[in-house]
Amino acid sequence: MSLRxxxxxxxxxxxxxxxxxxDEAIGKQAAMGKLTARERILAIVDEGSFHEYDMFVEHAGxxxxxxxxxxxxxxxxxGTGTIYESPVCLFAQDFTVAGGSLGLSHARKITKIMxxxxxxxxxxxxxxxxxxxxxxxxxxxxxxxxxxxxxxxLSSGVIPQISVILGPCAGGAVYSPALTDFxxxxxxxxxxxxxxxxxxxxxxxxxxxxxxxxxxxxxxxxTGNAHFFALSxxxxxxxxxxxxxxIPWNNTQKAKTFPVKEPKSKYKIQNIVPADARLPYDIRExxxxxTDGSEFFxxxxxxxANIVIGFGRMNGETIGFxxxxxxxxxxxxxxxxxxxxxxxxxxxxAFNIPIITLEDMPGYLPGVDQEHAxxxxxxxxxxxxYSEATVPKITVIIRKAYGGGYIAMNSRHLRADFxxxxxxxxxxxxxxxxxxxxxxxxxxxxxxxxDAMRQQKIQEYKDKFANPYVAAAKGYIDEVIEPRETRKIxxxxxxxxxxxxxxxxxxxxxxxxx
Amino acid sequence: MAEQEKTQIIxxxxxKYQTTYTKKYENRKVWAEPNFNHINSYIPGTIIEILVxxxxxxxxxxSILILEAMKMYxxxxxxxxxxxxxxxxxxxxxxxxxxxxxxxxxxx
Numbered sequence: 001m002s003l004r005x006x007x008x009x010x011x012x013x014x015x016x017x018x019x020x021x022x023d024e025a026i027g028k029q030a031a032m033g034k035l036t037a038r039e040r041i042l043a044i045v046d047e048g049s050f051h052e053y054d055m056f057v058e059h060a061g062x063x064x065x066x067x068x069x070x071x072x073x074x075x076x077x078x079g080t081g082t083i084y085e086s087p088v089c090l091f092a093q094d095f096t097v098a099g100g101s102l103g104l105s106h107a108r109k110i111t112k113i114m115x116x117x118x119x120x121x122x123x124x125x126x127x128x129x130x131x132x133x134x135x136x137x138x139x140x141x142x143x144x145x146x147x148x149x150x151x152x153x154l155s156s157g158v159i160p161q162i163s164v165i166l167g168p169c170a171g172g173a174v175y176s177p178a179l180t181d182f183x184x185x186x187x188x189x190x191x192x193x194x195x196x197x198x199x200x201x202x203x204x205x206x207x208x209x210x211x212x213x214x215x216x217x218x219x220x221x222x223t224g225n226a227h228f229f230a231l232s233x234x235x236x237x238x239x240x241x242x243x244x245x246x247i248p249w250n251n252t253q254k255a256k257t258f259p260v261k262e263p264k265s266k267y268k269i270q271n272i273v274p275a276d277a278r279l280p281y282d283i284r285e286x287x288x289x290x291t292d293g294s295e296f297f298x299x300x301x302x303x304x305a306n307i308v309i310g311f312g313r314m315n316g317e318t319i320g321f322x323x324x325x326x327x328x329x330x331x332x333x334x335x336x337x338x339x340x341x342x343x344x345x346x347x348x349x350a351f352n353i354p355i356i357t358l359e360d361m362p363g364y365l366p367g368v369d370q371e372h373a374x375x376x377x378x379x380x381x382x383x384x385x386y387s388e389a390t391v392p393k394i395t396v397i398i399r400k401a402y403g404g405g406y407i408a409m410n411s412r413h414l415r416a417d418f419x420x421x422x423x424x425x426x427x428x429x430x431x432x433x434x435x436x437x438x439x440x441x442x443x444x445x446x447x448x449x450x451d452a453m454r455q456q457k458i459q460e461y462k463d464k465f466a467n468p469y470v471a472a473a474k475g476y477i478d479e480v481i482e483p484r485e486t487r488k489i490x491x492x493x494x495x496x497x498x499x500x501x502x503x504x505x506x507x508x509x510x511x512x513x514x
Numbered sequence: 515m516a517e518q519e520k521t522q523i524i525x526x527x528x529x530k531y532q533t534t535y536t537k538k539y540e541n542r543k544v545w546a547e548p549n550f551n552h553i554n555s556y557i558p559g560t561i562i563e564i565l566v567x568x569x570x571x572x573x574x575x576x577s578i579l580i581l582e583a584m585k586m587y588x589x590x591x592x593x594x595x596x597x598x599x600x601x602x603x604x605x606x607x608x609x610x611x612x613x614x615x616x617x618x619x620x621x622x
Contacts, residue, residue, distance in 0.1 A: 203583075204558045205608040222538060280521075280533045305536055329539060330524040330531035336538070362526040368545035402527070434527025 017055045017072045021096030029096055034166060034189060035233055037077045037092035037100075040127055043237045045081030045088070052079040054112065060104040064136045071097050074105040075130075078113040083244045086256070089117035092127035095167050099131035102173065106134070107144025114151040121250035123160040125240065128177060129167030145172050152179035157350040159250050162240060165190040165216075165226070166233060178225060181347060182243060182299070185216035185226040186236045192219055221302040224336060229302060242297055246311040246318045247351060254352050255318035261293035263487065270483045273360075275424060277399045277431070277466075280326045283308055286358060286398065287321050290314070290487040296321070299344065304336035305329075309344040311353075315491050320348035323358035324409070326399075333405050334365040335378040342381035342512075345389055354392035354494060357410040360399045362431060377513040379408065384512045386414045390504070392497030396486060397421040397468065397477070402430050412476045417500065418493040420486075421468035421477045428470075432462040551599070553590065553616040559583030561603045561615070570598045571621060578616060579603075596620045 018038065020026060026036055035043065041050055059066065059074045075097035080089050091110050093100035110126070117124040133141040155161055156179065163177035164184045168191045177183045177192070185192075193214035200206050200213070212218070220229035228243075230236035248255045267289035272281055288294040291312030298310035306329040309322055322341050324331035348355050364375060386393065386408070394417060395410045406427060410416045421427070429435065437444070440457040447453035464470075471477045481489055524531045563580040566572055572592045581588045599617040603609060 203608075204610055206610065278529060278531050280531070326531070326533060328534055328536060330526065330533040332524065332526060362524075362529060362531060364526075365524075366526060367542070369542045372545070430527040431529040433529040437528050 025096035037094035050081040101134035103134040264294040307337035324361035345385035349389035425468035426466040
């Protein structure tokens with residue numbers, strides 16, 4: 001055999017694997033608006049940067065006549081590439097090969113690239129599109145899932161882990177994405193659930209479609225399992241690439257810096273907030289009026305929209321924003337918004353991203369449903385996450401900072417590095433209406449005109465306590481600032497915090513109220 | 515966006531805030547005081563056997579029906595000494611969680 005023949009033979013073998021499950025299966029995939037595993041990877045990474053490994057790995061099944069079957073690459077593609085020149089490790093399950101089902105070799109390919117990502121300290125991107133465990137391989141397939149979950153946990157907080165759900169991801173398989181940092185879903189394509197519609201129907205007689213049970217919108221809006229929602233695979237890939245620009249390669253580095261851009265002039269920070277604390281506005285306008293280029297990359301936009309989280313840049317550096325949203329549910333804290341914010345704060349802390357908190361909230365959401373859903377332990381997560389974080393932590397109090405919510409939203413008392421307040425800030429145990437009703441209960445009840453007396457007492461309380469100066473007098477607030485100074489002061493505070501170094505007591509790990 | 519564009523009100527500590535609701539907030543479960551005379555299913559499943567009749571007097575702890583759920587037979591017992599007021603299920607019926615199966619009333 002000449003060298004040329006060897007090369008031709010190699011090409012033929014690779015071409016054979018690249019066909020995946022064959023034209024018919026690929027056609028079915030395309031009909032659902034889905035790309036193939038390799039097309040997806042190529043759409044995410046820089047052109048010409050992808051290298052695939054383990055193409056010739058064979059499946060390990062022997063029972064049920066599996067020994068005679070050939071499964072191209074055992075239904076998964078693994079490799080390395082770059083995104084805007086940042087290195088990443090990737091795997092993509094290939095639904096055209098045995099439904100992307102996970103057997104032993106399939107799992108070993110995934111764990112191989114996971115080990116590689118952890119060793120090289122680079123982000124891992126996993127594309128999930130699989131019918132689930134390969135039943136013919138029995139317990140070996142379960143072992144494979146366990147090995148993946150273990151590595152997800154081991155890598156957690158060391159390298160960024162991104163899960164992309166582009167097809168079914170059901171049963172035990174859902175737990176790998178659930179253990180990772182960011183989950184991307186696409187409408188009509190992503191399906192995630194523990195127990196599928198068929199079983200639910202047979203056991204309960206309840207008829208529900210896959211989309212209504214565990215579709216993209218369900219996870220983006222109701223369960224909070226997904227962080228990014230897209231209408232097409234193409235949009236999803238753009239979101240992934242944007243995310244990569246905001247995060248570092250690993251927990252010992254900082255995210256890439258970008259040239260500084262001033263905010264766009266259309267965002268006039270002093271015109272956004274109504275002075276009446278009971279009127280709403282969109283807090284994202286405030287964020288955009290202080291970030292570089294007015295850019296803000298929102299995370300979990302549809303879930304618990306009463307709190308806003310996401311990345312922006314200041315002075316070219318990635319910043320994590322946590323902000324109450326008066327436009328939705330008056331910006332209250334509740335179970336879902338606490339979970340959402342707490343996890344994001346921990347993400348920022350793990351990956352050296354400073355946190356800016358914008359506060360305007362009236363307190364915790366009242367209601368039996370909230371109390372019984374465990375708002376105590378959920379709300380505690382926010383306190384825990386802020387207290388534990390050692391990255392620079394800066395708070396700007398815009399209007400309402402009442403009660404337990406004031407403490408929770410990165411107050412001085414949880415070791416905020418800088419706390420600024422606008423002159424419209426109201427830092428108090430509760431709003432004037434509630435406080436007057438309690439403090440002056442007797443006077444109001446005994447007055448000839450209780451309503452007039454109530455209004456008078458509310459005004460008295462407002463004048464005395466509904467301002468930033470009582471807290472400023474105690475040093476709980478460092479500076480009361482004019483709204484238009486906000487960006488300048490934040491840039492200064494970030495510069496001063498750049499080499500912040502604090503150490504807590506040594507411990508194996510803390511016990512956050514999971 | 516999750517919320518609707520029309521303005522709604524949230525009350526926290528007597529103050530009324532203009533805002534919008536999320537779908538999840540609108541669909542939240544309103545709490546109702548539990549009725550201890552209602553024997554509800556604590557798990558979804560299938561009625562396998564009904565061991566009592568309407569009007570029958572039953573001692574506390576006696577089995578009143580068998581509910582199959584997750585491949586297990588669950589023995590549903592009388593919570594206190596009482597009378598069977600009404601049976602709302604039949605054998606073979608598939609029921610969801612929190613479904614009223616039997617209504618009882620206490621006897622002294």
